[in-house]
Amino acid sequence: MRIETRQEVALWRVLLAPPLAVLAALVLGAGLIIWAGEPVLASYFALLKGSLGSSFALNETLTRSTPLIFTGLAAAVAFRAKFYNIGAEGQLYCGALAATFFGTGLISLPPVLMVPFLMLVGAMSGGAILIVPVLLKTHMKVDEVVTTLLLNFVILLLAGYLLEGPWKDPMSLGWPQAAPIIDEGIWPPLLAKGRLHLGFIFALVAALLAWALMRFTVWGYEIRAVGLNASAAGFAGIGVNATVIRTALISGGLAGLAGVSEVAGLKGYLTLDLSPGFGYAGIAVAMLAQLHPLGVILSAFFISAVYVGADAMSRSTDIPTYIADVLVGLSVLTILVSVMLTRYRIRWS
Amino acid sequence: MTEKSVSVMPLLSFRGITKRFGPLVANDAISLDLNQGEVLALLGENGAGKTTLMNILFGHYVAEEGEILVDGAPLPPGSTDAAIQAGIGMVHQHFTLAENLTVLENITLGTEPLFAWRRDIKAARTKIADMAAEYGLHADPDKLVGALSVGERQRVEILKALYRDARILILDEPTAVLTPQESDSLFETLKKLTAKGLAVIFISHKLNEILNHTNRVVVLRRGAVAGTVTTSEADRAGLARMMVGEEVNRPKVTSMMPGNAVLRLTHVDCQSDSEAQSLKDVSLEIRAHEIIGLAGVAGNGQRTLANLLSGLTTADAGDVEILGAPGVADPTELVRRGVGRIPEDRHATGVVGEMPLWENLISEDRRGAEIARAGFVIDKRRALERSKRLIEEFDIRCEGPEAETRLLSGGNMQKLILARVLSRGPEFILANQPVRGLDEGAIAYVQSRLLQARADGAGVLLISEDLDELFALSDRIAVMYHGRMTPPQDTAGLTVGDVGLLMSGHEAESAHAH
Ligand SMILES: Nc1ncnc2c1ncn2[C@@H]1O[C@H](COP(=O)(O)OP(=O)(O)OP(=O)(O)O)[C@@H](O)[C@H]1O
Numbered sequence: 069m070r071i072e073t074r075q076e077v078a079l080w081r082v083l084l085a086p087p088l089a090v091l092a093a094l095v096l097g098a099g100l101i102i103w104a105g106e107p108v109l110a111s112y113f114a115l116l117k118g119s120l121g122s123s124f125a126l127n128e129t130l131t132r133s134t135p136l137i138f139t140g141l142a143a144a145v146a147f148r149a150k151f152y153n154i155g156a157e158g159q160l161y162c163g164a165l166a167a168t169f170f171g172t173g174l175i176s177l178p179p180v181l182m183v184p185f186l187m188l189v190g191a192m193s194g195g196a197i198l199i200v201p202v203l204l205k206t207h208m209k210v211d212e213v214v215t216t217l218l219l220n221f222v223i224l225l226l227a228g229y230l231l232e233g234p235w236k237d238p239m240s241l242g243w244p245q246a247a248p249i250i251d252e253g254i255w256p257p258l259l260a261k262g263r264l265h266l267g268f269i270f271a272l273v274a275a276l277l278a279w280a281l282m283r284f285t286v287w288g289y290e291i292r293a294v295g296l297n298a299s300a301a302g303f304a305g306i307g308v309n310a311t312v313i314r315t316a317l318i319s320g321g322l323a324g325l326a327g328v329s330e331v332a333g334l335k336g337y338l339t340l341d342l343s344p345g346f347g348y349a350g351i352a353v354a355m356l357a358q359l360h361p362l363g364v365i366l367s368a369f370f371i372s373a374v375y376v377g378a379d380a381m382s383r384s385t386d387i388p389t390y391i392a393d394v395l396v397g398l399s400v401l402t403i404l405v406s407v408m409l410t411r412y413r414i415r416w417s
Numbered sequence: 418m419t420e421k422s423v424s425v426m427p428l429l430s431f432r433g434i435t436k437r438f439g440p441l442v443a444n445d446a447i448s449l450d451l452n453q454g455e456v457l458a459l460l461g462e463n464g465a466g467k468t469t470l471m472n473i474l475f476g477h478y479v480a481e482e483g484e485i486l487v488d489g490a491p492l493p494p495g496s497t498d499a500a501i502q503a504g505i506g507m508v509h510q511h512f513t514l515a516e517n518l519t520v521l522e523n524i525t526l527g528t529e530p531l532f533a534w535r536r537d538i539k540a541a542r543t544k545i546a547d548m549a550a551e552y553g554l555h556a557d558p559d560k561l562v563g564a565l566s567v568g569e570r571q572r573v574e575i576l577k578a579l580y581r582d583a584r585i586l587i588l589d590e591p592t593a594v595l596t597p598q599e600s601d602s603l604f605e606t607l608k609k610l611t612a613k614g615l616a617v618i619f620i621s622h623k624l625n626e627i628l629n630h631t632n633r634v635v636v637l638r639r640g641a642v643a644g645t646v647t648t649s650e651a652d653r654a655g656l657a658r659m660m661v662g663e664e665v666n667r668p669k670v671t672s673m674m675p676g677n678a679v680l681r682l683t684h685v686d687c688q689s690d691s692e693a694q695s696l697k698d699v700s701l702e703i704r705a706h707e708i709i710g711l712a713g714v715a716g717n718g719q720r721t722l723a724n725l726l727s728g729l730t731t732a733d734a735g736d737v738e739i740l741g742a743p744g745v746a747d748p749t750e751l752v753r754r755g756v757g758r759i760p761e762d763r764h765a766t767g768v769v770g771e772m773p774l775w776e777n778l779i780s781e782d783r784r785g786a787e788i789a790r791a792g793f794v795i796d797k798r799r800a801l802e803r804s805k806r807l808i809e810e811f812d813i814r815c816e817g818p819e820a821e822t823r824l825l826s827g828g829n830m831q832k833l834i835l836a837r838v839l840s841r842g843p844e845f846i847l848a849n850q851p852v853r854g855l856d857e858g859a860i861a862y863v864q865s866r867l868l869q870a871r872a873d874g875a876g877v878l879l880i881s882e883d884l885d886e887l888f889a890l891s892d893r894i895a896v897m898y899h900g901r902m903t904p905p906q907d908t909a910g911l912t913v914g915d916v917g918l919l920m921s922g923h924e925a926e927s928a929h930a931h
């Protein structure tokens with residue numbers, strides 16, 4: 069077996085890669101379903117029905133996709149500059165903490181100001197937490213994968229301390245949760261029924277803006293150039309460090325918005341189980357989207373559907389919800405393989 | 418054809434090889450033979466299809482038509498393994514060594530089974546040492562490749578091919594990056610190899626090398642064989658005519674009244690990674706309408722000087738004045754001031770290969786008023802218009818402004834950089850090895866553009882290892898050795914011998930006399 073470079077990367081291969089990868093992941097996942105002793109097609113049908121089969125299910129899938137779009141964008145933008153931000157989970161909690169700090173009574177503004185204000189402080193704190201890792205990278209070549217990853221645990225522990233201690237809501241009957249966001253800061257629901265909220269629209273707008281930023285602006289140009297060839301970018305006068313720092317702030321800001329969205333849009337208050345790993349799943353979202361901001365919308369929807377559908381499937385079958393993690397993990401692997409296959413071909417000899 | 422074309426079976430023959438990239442015919446029904454013990458030169462303009470043909474031979478590409486025979490047996494297409502098995506060794510235009518491995522590891526890489534209890538390092542070591550001694554290919558087997566000079570890396574590449582028992586050695590522009598001394602030692606090696614019966618395909622744009630060190634020349638033009646000549650019967654003008662269809666004459670500088678100073682270095686010191694590359698007490702003045710040639714063996718401080726004048730670093734001591742203001746570590750500021758910079762390594766620092774042409778053409782003024790609306794949104798329509806204009810003006814052969822830059826041939830990539838730099842009408846130009854790897858026509862073109870810029874009032878610092886080029890283009894020539902620079906002297910009063918002595922660190926007496 070040999071691997072050869074393709075002379076040109078055909079567009080149809082690039083477009084076909086993600087759906088085929090998803091299909092391959094489902095086929096591989098079928099092995100586990102068989103192992104669990106359940107019928108494959110019926111189980112997948114339950115998954116499909118549970119994620120898209122009713123307006124309630126669809127509503128739930130879109131709701132879940134909201135934070136995934138934000139964290140997926142965070143990874144997609146950063147990875148373009150080859151800044152490997154693995155800390156979206158922590159940055160998400162930073163955004164949520166900031167929204168809680170300012171939004172539970174400290175400041176009160178009319179809703180048209182309060183909502184953007186909470187987004188602003190959430191994004192800023194998500195970005196701020198990345199300042200140390202990015203400066204360590206640009207100035208001392210410290211690997212950002214390690215620093216951003218480890219910061220996740222620091223922030224989660226901090227959130228735990230705050231929610232068990234000073235920020236604990238006395239009305240919470242002993243649960244570690246913060247006081248609710250004041251009404252002015254709450255993001256309204258989009259539909260009369262279901263949990264879907266304004267955050268979904270914000271997420272779509274964020275994806276559109278991120279796409280426009282990468283594609284049409286000087287910043288996007290610089291981010292791409294630095295990611296593709298930092299020394300040529302530097303020679304042309306693009307501040308490589310400045311670009312990486314800027315990218316990190318944008319990335320952290322997007323992840324922070326995911327936290328604000330969950331607190332002010334979905335739950336109404338901060339808890340320690342605010343995110344079941346949206347930050348990490350965002351990396352999968354970005355990979356599946358091949359780092360394309362608009363593709364992030366689709367892949368976030370897909371991954372959300374897998375999680376929501378797996379919940380439903382586990383209720384009607386004997387398959388545990390962990391199947392969702394497996395399917396997402398498999399999708400990331402298969403997308404990596406299929407992206408490779410768009411650029412290389414395998415020859416058997 | 419000549420002599421013994423029927424008597425012996427050729428070692429290697431191409432039969433009607435055709436290769437297309439979309440609409441472009443890179444190789445057009447190419448047929449040629451390679452005999453045992455000969456050095457065959459492959460000559461042709463940038464983009465003529467030389468590298469493509471070699472890539473087909475080595476199994477990187479698959480030809481649409483034609484076949485390749487080794488010892489009369491067809492070579493399976495598209496298989497590098499089969500090519501190596503058949504005794505073909507390739508030294509690519511861009512080296513393919515792993516920098517973080519040692520010389521020994523690089524040479525043996527891939528020749529050993531993936532899983533083995535123990536590796537027979539001793540045998541490999543002996544074999545390499547024997548080859549190195551026999552062919553004059555000296556390289557310390559335990560050194561990391563990352564720490565080697567370009568010339569040493571090339572020797573490792575050749576050793577790597579020989580280690581796999583190559584009988585046919587392909588060298589794709591091996592001398593483009595070598596100093597003249599290193600080139601000479603390469604030719605010594607080739608002589609020893611062919612004496613042993615190896616056959617060599619030698620690609621170069623340097624006609625002198627081809628005339629002095631090869632047996633036969635095959636000329637490619639726009640993908641097709643334009644002719645084959647025995648080297649002893651060839652001459653420069655004839656080869657150039659065959660290659661481009663007309664005679665190419667390199668331009669020559671004509672005297673001109675210099676204007677005001679555009680660059681002034683006064684007692685400049687600048688640290689670099691190595692002692693020899695660090696600038697020591699360098700003083701230099703360049704005026705408008707003037708080309709200063711900077712000679713020197715690579716690694717004697719030229720790179721540090723180039724970084725200084727490109728805005729990548731600043732001096733540790735002394736004064737740097739570029740176009741009336743102090744030097745800064747800010748390329749954008751220098752470009753704004755009117756400095757044009759042609760970098761030494763176009764692939765690594767000149768362009769972002771994965772970006773299209775038009776994006777590379779705006780890299781220096783992406784924030785300028787013409788390209789960036791409100792300083793932030795890139796006006797693609799204008800950028801494309803400008804790109805089309807420059808592609809036309811500088812005759813960049815490509816599919817269009819949207820084509821990926823890395824697919825350009827060397828000469829066209831250099832024209833792209835030239836277009837980016839010269840279209841801004843710079844008043845001071847740093848041209849670092851501007852014609853490295855270019856064909857005769859492109860060299861003449863680049864040189865005439867530099868002379869044109871000089872006539873328009875630019876001052877130029879031309880860094881080159883090619884003394885012919887320096888003598889043809891420079892008003893004055895300075896020499897760098899171990900980070901020190903001799904004061905520039907009028908080209909008219911210098912001989913190649915004088916400069917050669919200065920380059921090797923000797924205080925040439927005749928040079929002092931002036
Ligand atoms: N993978 C590719 N896809 C599209 N076009 C290509 C590809 N590789 C080469 N080309 C084009 O084919 C032509 C021949 O290129 P090639 O690299 O063989 O030229 P060359 O003779 O080696 O030139 P140089 O002297 O500059 O190295 C060029 O026009 C080049 O742009």
Ligand SMILES: [Mg+2]
Binds near residue numbers: 467
């Ligand atoms: Mg070539």
